[in-house]
Each structure stands twice: as structure tokens, then as C-alpha cells.
Amino acid sequence: MAERTAHRHRVVIVGAGFGGLFAAKALKNADVDITLINGTAYHLFQPLLYQVATGILSEGEIAPPIREIVRKQDNIDVKLGWVTDVDVEAKKVKVTAPSIEYEVGYDTLIVGAGASQSYFGNDHFADHAPGMKSIDDALELRARIFGAFELADLQQDPADQERWMTFVVVGAGPTGVEMAGQIAELAHRNLAGQYKHIDPRKARVILIDAVDAVLKTFGDRLSTHALRQLHLLGVEVELETKVVDVDATGIEVETKRGHERIESMTKMWAAGVAAPPLARKLAEAAGAQTDRAGRIMVEPDCTLPGHPEIFAVGDMMSLDRLPGVAQVAIQSGRFAADQIKRRLKGKETGQKFQYFDKGSMATVSRFNAVASIGKIHLSGFIGWLMWLAVHLLYLVGFKNRFTAVVHWFVSFFGRGRSERVSTFQQSYARIATREYGDPFERRRVEEAEAAAAAEKEAAAEKAVAGTTPSGTTVQASSASTASPAGGTGAAAAAAKGGTPAKAKAAGRR
Structure with a gap:
């Protein structure tokens, strides 16, 4: 550089x-x-996160390292x-x-x-219905989706089995429609015949939104096409339905029919941004x-x-x-x-930003997408080809484009999913992070608190040692003062960033 x-x-x-x-x-x-x-150390191609969540692509294919992207740019310094x-x-x-x-x-x-993902003031929903804004979100959802089928296969009670095989997607915009469509294809096409005790084709996929149309911003014709295709996939679409609560085993909604509960172990949120x-x-x-x-x-x-x-x-x-x-x-x-x-260059500035709308696209199912480009409205296979070309164009790096095409071929032309690996850590990382927090931040807080307590203790000791009962100030003994080499007692602990007890705890960590 x-x-x-x-x-x-x-x-x-x-x-x-x-x-x-x-x-x-x-x-x-x-x-x-x-x-x-x-x-993060990578650039994230967010429009394809749902394909990471449903096992089509790996995270590396949509998240190339920033340093690799700008490696030939001499005037840039990348910092985490x-x-x-x-x-x-x-x-x-x-x-x-x-x-x-x-x-x-x-x-x-x-x-x-x-x-960031918006839960409209109900951030606690995130524990049970992850959003779709980061690699962590996508990997967690992948673990939950594939794990749901594995756990459903173990259930003896039909009600428990049905709860594990019910998937709820909140939000009927592009991300929600793409997620619902891919989960339905996964259940009805990719996983069929792979389990002894369940039939994945009986899985329920429910798409919920408070608005009155799917892909509402795409216009009536494309919205109707997407709705019809979702129905053909077996997705249950519940519009004009408001989510009022989410917990570990289900979701509460308000519909035209009244208050209802949907029993589901796997929920995902794609309803809003902030x-x-x-x-x-x-x-x-x-x-x-x-x-x-x-x-x-x-x-x-x-x-x-x-x-x-x-x-x-x-x-x-x-x-x-x-x-x-x-x-x-x-x-x-x-x-x-x-x-x-x-x-x-000393030229005039302050010109108005002029946005050129290049259109919107969303996949509904295999070989089927909708695209709205100005007055041009495409759907079906032609829309899918347009979607494919645009997303390949904006994927950064030849390697990413090549491997994405290979995985799309496996998933769309065959019956496999290239990225089905998931772990317990991915499933429970959100809860663990909330419970234990950032370890570095926690240690900073602990050390700051310990240093403040040590400083207060040292000040109190100095006040006591520096004043006789008659009020005469005397020289403090060397035993109660901290030496430059490390000192003793509370002052030494403060120099090391904590009280003696917390210093030992820090050493154990």
C-alpha cells in the first residue's frame, strides 16, 4: 500500500x-x-441471504472479504x-x-x-423469530429450518410433530416471499423421501402480513402472479393479519376471523426495517x-x-x-x-441526487420470478432469467459467481441442497449472546468497576492513614502505598485493572 x-x-x-x-x-x-x-471483515450481498438460510449457497459466496475486493486500491485502509x-x-x-x-x-x-430489522417496538420477538439482515441470522435460520425436520422425525405425538413441521414467515415483501417459496420447495421437493417417520411434503408453510397483498410495491399483476404461484407451492398466505405476540412454540395473530394462535417451532421475521x-x-x-x-x-x-x-x-x-x-x-x-x-477539483457541487430506478425483482420458486422494470413487467421463467442475470452481475468476484452458478444448478435442476450443514451453536448463539453478552465489553465493564472501587478504597485508606485521632497529618507508611513496580493491596490491584479478587478472576478467564 x-x-x-x-x-x-x-x-x-x-x-x-x-x-x-x-x-x-x-x-x-x-x-x-x-x-x-x-x-465485519466482509461485504454482504444481502439479497441472497435467504439462499444461505435454505441451504442453496454458502455464506462465503455472498460475503467476499473486503480486503480482497479492494486489494488493488492503494488509497484505502480497511478497519474492523x-x-x-x-x-x-x-x-x-x-x-x-x-x-x-x-x-x-x-x-x-x-x-x-x-x-437493521424492525420488530415495531417488540424486539423480544427476535429470540423466537430471527430476521434476515446478517450472516448470523441466515445461519441461525438454516439450523432452525433443517433442525426442525430432524426433530419432527423424533416426535411420537402427532401434535408435536405438526408443531415442528409448521414454518411461519412474517412479511410478504420480497424477502418473505422468497423465504416462504424456498422452504416450500425444500419440504415438497428436496427433502421428500429422506425421512422414515415423517413426510416432509406435509409441512405447512404460512406467510403472514398486515397488508392486503404480497409484493404490494410490484403492482397488481405481478402481485397476483406471485400469490398464485405461492398457492401452487402449497404456501398458506394470510394477509391483513397482524402479529401480536411470538413465543418459543407459536405465534399469536389478529385476523378478520379474530384472535388466533399458530403452533410453530420455526418462525422468521421479514416484516420491516429501521x-x-x-x-x-x-x-x-x-x-x-x-x-x-x-x-x-x-x-x-x-x-x-x-x-x-x-x-x-x-x-x-x-x-x-x-x-x-x-x-x-x-x-x-x-x-x-x-x-x-x-x-x-474546485468544481461546483450541491447538485441534487437523481435516482434512476432499475426495477425490483423477487424469486417465487424454481424457475419462477417477478421483475418490475419501469413499465416492463416480467414473470415466470423470463422473469427468473432476468433475476439470474442481475444477481450474477452484482455478485462480487469471479469465484463467487462461478460457485453460485454451480450451486444453483445443483438446487434448481437437481434435488439436492449443497449447504445443509448446521450446528447447535448456530441455533442457540442468539440466546447465548444475549445471556452472556460480548466478553470483551463485559471485561471492560468489570475492569472499570474494579478500578473505580479500588480507587475509592485507596482514597479511604489514605484518608484514615493520613490523619491522627487529634487531626494531625502524618506520613503514610510504605506498607500502605503502591510502589511504581506494582505495589501492594488495593492500589496494586487498581494498577492491574481490578481488585485482588477480580484480578484472579481475570487471570482465570
Whole structure:
């Protein structure tokens, strides 16, 4: 990597999703130093997460390493971590990574941290109905889906067997429709004949949404086609149905028929998205407004009001009611990069971001997809070919495209699923993480608490030792003071980051 110079313009990009990554690549030949900060070491192709969850693709095929993608770009420094706060006055971002915290200064900031799953104020639903926003989500769902068939095969009670073979997908947008369709194909086509005590073809797949149509934004014709195809697959579609509770063994809904409970061990959530907490923090720091989903309301040129040095792109920005899709992120990321290059060349900036809608696509089943591209509406096999071409185009790296095609051939033309491996760790990692938390963060908190307690104890000892009963100050004995070499007692423990008891505990860890 080329050595950096102090005078070069510093661009910090938060997030290596479509917006951040395409912004970084667009600045490849610019006279800038880029710091790309991301919470993972890979770029995630989110539109294909459902194929990881249903055993078609491996996670590596949709998540290439960031460093590998930008290995030929000399002006970029990739850093692992989560930006937790932004100091807009000092022009610094605060970053947390496992076992370390650090800061990075910027001249221009591009924030494209994506979106998180929204449970509409019911975040506890996540334990029983994982979303579809990360590799962890997809691997957990894969373990739950394939594990459900294995456990159903062990049940003696027909009611228990039915509960394990009932799959509920909440959300009838593209992700929900794709998940429901793939689970139905998995049960009715791929797994048929592989179990001695159950017939996977009897599995129930239920798709739920509070709206009155599947793929509502695709228009009536494509929505009707998708609904018909889901019915042919055996998916039970429950529209105008609101989820009111989710627990380990089922889901509670309100329908036109009244309150109902669906017994199901495997639920998944694809019903809504929200901006990450960083959006709110950045908006507060910059004096900007946010919309109902928590996205930052930006100026027409994607900058924050009063802060032309800060761009929000993709799912982080709220502008002209643009949808939270990959193309908005890609185009806004490239636009922000172009604005930076224009500034550095002394050209006029502040042009309005113009989004070019390249359409929306969703697969419903094998060889069947819907595509809405302007006034063109495609469905069936032609729609599927269009979907295939577009997704291959945006998959990063030749290796990923090649292996994806191989696995698609196995899954779509044959009856196998290339990625059926799942583990107990994948199934229970969410619960374990919630129970035990981040071990590095837990240790930081413990050490901070121990140091504070030790400091308080040392201050109390000093106060007692430094005052006689008559109130005369005396010299404290060497036995009660900490030496530079490590000292004794509580002060030494404080120097080591904890009390004696906690220091031993830390050593055991």
C-alpha cells in the first residue's frame, strides 16, 4: 500500500455495504486517503441471504472479504469496528472493536451503515423469530429450518410433530416471499423421501402480513402472479393479519376471523426495517431530523443540513421517499464520491441526487420470478432469467459467481441442497449472546468497576492513614502505598485493572 501523506484529504466511510463499498471504489483514483470502517471483515450481498438460510449457497459466496475486493486500491485502509458516535465539531468518529476502542479523524464523512430489522417496538420477538439482515441470522435460520425436520422425525405425538413441521414467515415483501417459496420447495421437493417417520411434503408453510397483498410495491399483476404461484407451492398466505405476540412454540395473530394462535417451532421475521442507532446519534450531533424509521433526513445532495462534509447514503438517508434497496445505496454512494471529487477539483457541487430506478425483482420458486422494470413487467421463467442475470452481475468476484452458478444448478435442476450443514451453536448463539453478552465489553465493564472501587478504597485508606485521632497529618507508611513496580493491596490491584479478587478472576478467564 502506498504511504499516506499528511496533506491528503481524509475520507472516512462507515459501512461496507453497497453504498460504502461503491463509494470507496468510485474514489479509487482520487487524491484522497480513505478509511473504510465496517463491523465485519466482509461485504454482504444481502439479497441472497435467504439462499444461505435454505441451504442453496454458502455464506462465503455472498460475503467476499473486503480486503480482497479492494486489494488493488492503494488509497484505502480497511478497519474492523462499529462506529458508535460522531464528534461533528472535532471531525472524528469513535469506533469500538473486540478488545479495543479507537478514533479516526476525517475531512469528509460518508455514512452508509445500512439498516437493521424492525420488530415495531417488540424486539423480544427476535429470540423466537430471527430476521434476515446478517450472516448470523441466515445461519441461525438454516439450523432452525433443517433442525426442525430432524426433530419432527423424533416426535411420537402427532401434535408435536405438526408443531415442528409448521414454518411461519412474517412479511410478504420480497424477502418473505422468497423465504416462504424456498422452504416450500425444500419440504415438497428436496427433502421428500429422506425421512422414515415423517413426510416432509406435509409441512405447512404460512406467510403472514398486515397488508392486503404480497409484493404490494410490484403492482397488481405481478402481485397476483406471485400469490398464485405461492398457492401452487402449497404456501398458506394470510394477509391483513397482524402479529401480536411470538413465543418459543407459536405465534399469536389478529385476523378478520379474530384472535388466533399458530403452533410453530420455526418462525422468521421479514416484516420491516429501521435505521441503526448510529443514525439517531449522528442526527442529534449534527442537528438533523429523522423520519419514522430513524433514517436521517438529508439535503437533496445527500449531505446533512449545515454539514456539507457529511453524507448519508443508502438505508441511512431519508430523501424523496426512496426505497431501501441496493440500487439506491449504490447510486447514492457513487454520487457522494463524485461530489467529493468535484470539491477537490474546485468544481461546483450541491447538485441534487437523481435516482434512476432499475426495477425490483423477487424469486417465487424454481424457475419462477417477478421483475418490475419501469413499465416492463416480467414473470415466470423470463422473469427468473432476468433475476439470474442481475444477481450474477452484482455478485462480487469471479469465484463467487462461478460457485453460485454451480450451486444453483445443483438446487434448481437437481434435488439436492449443497449447504445443509448446521450446528447447535448456530441455533442457540442468539440466546447465548444475549445471556452472556460480548466478553470483551463485559471485561471492560468489570475492569472499570474494579478500578473505580479500588480507587475509592485507596482514597479511604489514605484518608484514615493520613490523619491522627487529634487531626494531625502524618506520613503514610510504605506498607500502605503502591510502589511504581506494582505495589501492594488495593492500589496494586487498581494498577492491574481490578481488585485482588477480580484480578484472579481475570487471570482465570
